[in-house]
Amino acid sequence: MNKRLFHFFTKDHRRVEELLDNATRNPGEIDMEYYNRFRKGLLTHIKMEEKTLFPAAQKANGNVPLPIMARLRLEHGAITALMVPPPTDSLIKVLRYVLDKHDIAEEEPGGMYDICESLTQHQTDELLEKLHNVTEAPLHPVNPAPIALEAAKRALIRAGYDYDVLAT
Numbered sequence: 250m251n252k253r254l255f256h257f258f259t260k261d262h263r264r265v266e267e268l269l270d271n272a273t274r275n276p277g278e279i280d281m282e283y284y285n286r287f288r289k290g291l292l293t294h295i296k297m298e299e300k301t302l303f304p305a306a307q308k309a310n311g312n313v314p315l316p317i318m319a320r321l322r323l324e325h326g327a328i329t330a331l332m333v334p335p336p337t338d339s340l341i342k343v344l345r346y347v348l349d350k351h352d353i354a355e356e357e358p359g360g361m362y363d364i365c366e367s368l369t370q371h372q373t374d375e376l377l378e379k380l381h382n383v384t385e386a387p388l389h390p391v392n393p394a395p396i397a398l399e400a401a402k403r404a405l406i407r408a409g410y411d412y413d414v415l416a417t
């Protein structure tokens with residue numbers, strides 16, 4: 250197996266990380282042009298997993314959800330909620346921590362991508378075509394209302410992370 254899905258998704262992880270690195274290159278300021286490209290890239294990546302990869306893997310698994318899916322979905326919810334408030338140093342710190350853990354769970358040997366790859370090995374071409382044709386996720390302006398950050402904190406708690414602990 251030449252792990253084409255694995256390479257497709259891990260390459261996308263690196264592309265999105267690079268956008269975040271560029272957004273935060275100068276200490277004390279966040280480049281919103283890069284940050285918005287990062288948000289769009291990350292939300293589109295999550296869309297590819299939630300709408301195409303995970304359902305295909307579950308279907309190939311006899312419609313039985315994979316054990317790791319519930320955790321990854323909660324993390325997608327938390328990461329998506331973190332894309333709503335305006336970025337701060339604290340928010341970026343928390344985001345990087347959760348993203349690192351999440352990407353490892355997907356990329357590590359025997360992780361989500363390996364499992365999906367082997368379950369869907371007879372439909373890799375079809376899946377890659379679908380993935381290349383996914384439309385970009387819509388990007389809304391950041392929301393400075395305190396409720397947006399509170400919602401992100403609650404989504405993190407559901408996924409097993411404490412914003413205030415991770416931010417310090």
Ligand SMILES: [Fe+2]
Nearest residue numbers: 295298321355
């Ligand atoms: Fe993911």
Ligand SMILES: [Fe+2]
Nearest residue numbers: 258294298355
């Ligand atoms: Fe991913």
